[in-house]
Amino acid sequence: MPSHRKPRTRTRPAVPALGVTTAALASVSLLAQSADAAPAAPRPSIEEVQKKVDDLYRQADLATQKYDAAKEATTTQRAKVDSLLDQVAAGTAKMNDTRRVIGSYAAAQYRDGGVTPTMRLLFSDDPQAFFDQDQLMGRLSDEQHRTLSTFEAERAANAKKRAEAGRSLASLTTSQQALRAGKEEVQGRLAAARTLLSTLTEQEKERLAALEKKKQDEARRRAAELAAQQAAAAKKKPAPPAGHAPTAPSGPSAPASSKAAKALAFARAQMGKPYVWGATGPASYDCSGLTQAAWKAAGVDLPRTTWDQVKAGTRVATADLQPGDLVFFYDDISHVGMYAGGGLMIHAPHSGAYVREESIYYMPIYGAVRPG
Numbered sequence: 001m002p003s004h005r006k007p008r009t010r011t012r013p014a015v016p017a018l019g020v021t022t023a024a025l026a027s028v029s030l031l032a033q034s035a036d037a038a039p040a041a042p043r044p045s046i047e048e049v050q051k052k053v054d055d056l057y058r059q060a061d062l063a064t065q066k067y068d069a070a071k072e073a074t075t076t077q078r079a080k081v082d083s084l085l086d087q088v089a090a091g092t093a094k095m096n097d098t099r100r101v102i103g104s105y106a107a108a109q110y111r112d113g114g115v116t117p118t119m120r121l122l123f124s125d126d127p128q129a130f131f132d133q134d135q136l137m138g139r140l141s142d143e144q145h146r147t148l149s150t151f152e153a154e155r156a157a158n159a160k161k162r163a164e165a166g167r168s169l170a171s172l173t174t175s176q177q178a179l180r181a182g183k184e185e186v187q188g189r190l191a192a193a194r195t196l197l198s199t200l201t202e203q204e205k206e207r208l209a210a211l212e213k214k215k216q217d218e219a220r221r222r223a224a225e226l227a228a229q230q231a232a233a234a235k236k237k238p239a240p241p242a243g244h245a246p247t248a249p250s251g252p253s254a255p256a257s258s259k260a261a262k263a264l265a266f267a268r269a270q271m272g273k274p275y276v277w278g279a280t281g282p283a284s285y286d287c288s289g290l291t292q293a294a295w296k297a298a299g300v301d302l303p304r305t306t307w308d309q310v311k312a313g314t315r316v317a318t319a320d321l322q323p324g325d326l327v328f329f330y331d332d333i334s335h336v337g338m339y340a341g342g343g344l345m346i347h348a349p350h351s352g353a354y355v356r357e358e359s360i361y362y363m364p365i366y367g368a369v370r371p372g
Contacts, residue, residue, distance in 0.1 A: 056196070057193060060193070061350065063185040065334055066178075068288060071304075072304045087161050091157060186277050186278075216359070222343065223342060226319070226321075226342075255323040255324045256372070259299060259371075260370075261324065263324050263371075267291070271355045272356075275353050287335050287336050288309060289348070291326055295371050306334060309328075309336060313369035313370050313372060316370050321339045323338075326370075328366040330366060340357060344359055345357070345360045
């Protein structure tokens with residue numbers, strides 16, 4: 001073998017040491033055990049569940065008002081589109097009538113002398129383009145001139161209506177998209193609340209019911225305090241002058257007017273009917289649908305949503321509430337009820353519940369309004 005060539009050394013495949021392999025396996029085992037032993041997320045307390053469910057119902061209320069607003073906008077926009085399309089159809093019919101008259105002029109000219117410049121004018125898609133050509137206009141009779149002017153005015157008006165209808169259709173599409181989005185949001189919030197409640201055991205449901213009762217009792221205690229304050233304030237008011245008959249009953253338990261009495265009577269008659277978001281009666285209601293229907297029965301038209309109803313009347317302090325007044329809740333004004341006297345209201349609470357009487361202190365009060 002030449003001296004410059006070294007003998008080739010045979011090498012075996014590297015085999016990991018037993019200790020290393022065992023350590024690696026042990027590490028994997030420990031990691032698996034660690035993953036298996038990882039503590040599950042702590043189960044929420046019943047108080048936390050109650051707060052979460054209340055929040056979800058409130059969010060659903062807010063989404064319902066958005067849905068109601070989108071539904072109203074969709075209805076209004078659809079009516080506008082239908083009206084504009086009717087106007088376009090009527091305008092087109094008038095244009096066709098005028099076009100037939102123009103056609104009769106053209107036919108007469110053809111019989112008299114062939115295709116003249118005036119005939120081309122009469123058949124033109126844009127007669128207005130010829131109006132500045134005195135030599136052509138001079139060949140038209142007064143009646144023909146008036147007919148062409150009428151046709152041009154009708155065509156311009158129809159084009160304007162078509163453009164307006166197109167814009168309204170685009171607006172309708174936007175309203176419909178908002179309507180679908182609002183529906184999905186409400187359904188999502190309510191589904192989350194139902195799912196959360198479905199995870200509770202019977203014992204947890206009993207504890208939740210006890211918490212709810214405690215909340216209701218505290219709200220009614222505050223309602224009783226308000227009723228007592230209103231009664232005391234009423235006693236301090238001076239009596240009307242002798243021989244002066246009051247135009248309406250006075251006192252904290254008396255409606256502010258005969259209309260308020262009718263609205264309250266209507267609301268009371270709806271007690272026991274189910275809450276359904278987006279509903280305005282007669283079989284079911286959402287919160288603002290109930291108040292709108294009640295005041296409509298009294299001859300007063302209220303807007304559809306809580307955000308608009310809160311502007312439709314005179315603001316009143318909580319201490320000055322009278323039956324028939326509207327009480328609004330939360331900073332986002334997402335709920336409304338009708339004051340029934342004694343610190344209580346009639347309202348449509350939330351999905352799964354029924355129109356009922358409840359303390360106005362069950363939810364944080366935003367403010368109150370007296371329609372009329």
